[in-house]
Amino acid sequence: MYLKYWGFRLPPFENVPSRDIFFRSSQHEEALMRLLYAVKNHKGAAMLTGEVDSGKTTISKVLKDSLSADQYSVKTLINPALNPLDLIRAILFCLGESSDSDSKFTLLSRLQDRLASNAEHGKNTILIIDEAHLIPGRTSLEELRMLLNMQSENRFLITLIVVGQPLLQENITALQPLKERIAVKYHLKPLDLRDTVRYILFRLKSAGADRGVFTKEAVSPLFEYTGGVPLRINNLCDRSLLVGLLRKARGINSAIVNEAIEDLQ
Template identity: 40%
Template sequence: MYEQYWGLKEKPFENTPDPKFFYNSSQHEEALARMLYTVKEQKGAGLLTGVYGCGKTLLARALLKELQKDVYKVAIINNPKLDEIEMLRMIAYNLGLSNVPERKSDLLVKIENLLKENLMDGKKTVIIIDEAHTIEDKNIFEEIRLLLNFQLEDKFLLTILLLGQPELKEKIENIKQLNQRIAMRYYLSNLSQKETQEYIAHRLSVAEAKYNPFLTDAVEIIYQYSGGIPRKINHICDTALLAGMGSGIKQIDKNFVKEVIESFSL
């Protein structure tokens, strides 16, 4: 809607996990490196936590971009609020199994056979469970632990990455046997003010902006109100660009950002 006004190829602040817009802050780079290591070295399980909107899902998409499709078979579970059988069926389906069985015992046999087939074909299997903090059924965590029992010659037949909000860490720690299987743990913090400025500039650059309309004092206010959380930064910046077009301005300063935040209750 405002792309032409600001000279943009596309909207730079959409809250969708598009890896093209991935901003490689020092901590995002570290998180991605640890996730890649866990997957490539078949370490079993990894845990990535962070507050809502800090970029966990986008990190998962960035990870997928790094993994060769002919080497890795990946299942992504975006809505894990399921019971244990539904979760196993979802995993089986997302790994490409057809005629997914109803019975748990048959499901586990099918999944194990598929993992072995992938290994024989030179492929590594990865399961990414996003929003894992929403899992309410403790039996699902037990099934995750049991899936990690699928090994061959002391090598895990799959890697499981659990992504979620901070409370996920406590849930995992309360399940001792699963907690012991977590080889990688990382907490994704909020962006600093400097990183917030770089983040905004990066997304504008990806959208092929001819210039950055956000003045330094505007970024200070954006950081103050967003707390350095990417999702909130996106929301404020997107609304400011829309309102800026409506006001006919070409630069966005702190007073305008404050006005936008108050007017739109951001």
């Protein structure tokens, strides 16, 4: 609605994760490097946590794009809220294998065969489990630990990357055998003031803006309200741009941001 008014080609503050607008803050870069380390050194499992829309899913997409399809088979499971048997079936389905059996032994045998086949053909299997905090109960998490028992003589046949909200940390901590298998961990924190400003400018530039749009005085109430959480930043900036359009403003100042905050509450 406000794209033409502000001179954008695209909506600047959409909340849909996109690898094309990956904001590389220092901590997002570190998270990506840690996951790449886990993958390339054949670690059994890695964990990435953070609040809603902190950039976790985007990092996992960038990770996938960073890996050669000739060397890595990277699959993503996005709905892991499943009982143990259905979780195994879902993993098999992700890997392109038949999951039409009620026998856990049969399903695990198929999974072992697929992982071994990938390894024999020079491909490392990477399974990213998004929204992993939704995995219900210890028994389903235990199945993930058992997957890490699938090994060749000298390395794991699969690298698991579990991605989720902070609850995931609690769930895994409660299962000590799985916790000890997590070789790499990283938690994304909210952006600080400096990175919040950089994030807003990055989003505006990615949308085609040729100016900052937000004034310096707008930053203080914006950061105070959002706490540096990208989801909140997106929502408040989007609403501020709409309010600015309605007020026929030439830029977004603190008064417009405060009006947008009232509008969101």
